[in-house]
Every structure is written in structure tokens, then in C-alpha cells.
Amino acid sequence: MSFLRSAISEVVGLFVGDWFQSVTSVVILAVGWLALTRFHVAGLAFAMALALAVQLVLATSAEARRKKA
Numbered sequence: 001m002s003f004l005r006s007a008i009s010e011v012v013g014l015f016v017g018d019w020f021q022s023v024t025s026v027v028i029l030a031v032g033w034l035a036l037t038r039f040h041v042a043g044l045a046f047a048m049a050l051a052l053a054v055q056l057v058l059a060t061s062a063e064a065r066r067k068k069a
Helices: 001-016 019-039 044-069
Strands: none
Touching: 019 044
8 A cells, every 4th residue: 555655646746846836826826817807907917927937936946945955
């Protein structure tokens, strides 16, 4: 059973490197989608793209610091 658990963990790890980063991206996309469907503000899509870009930069720099230490 532990072999199966570790195999599943490795396969999931191939697709999802960092769970926190993935959950944060999904939350940003969900909030952006809900806001876009309800408010129809022109700059909201840009703000959502900017939030995803900032999140990616912060997560990448945090990962680099973690690997360096």
C-alpha cells in the first residue's frame, strides 16, 4: 500500500510542483472569473492577469530562495 501511495504522490508531483502556488492560481482565476461575469469592468481582466503574473514571480523567487538555503 505504501508503494501505491508513493507512486501516486510522484505522479501528482510531476503535474503539480507546489500545491500552494497551484491553489493560489486557481483562487485568483476563480475570483477573477466571478468578478468578470458580474461586473463587466474593462480593466478587470488586466488586473487578473497582473495578479497572476505577480503571484508567479513571487512563487518563483520563493522557490529559488528555498532551494538556495
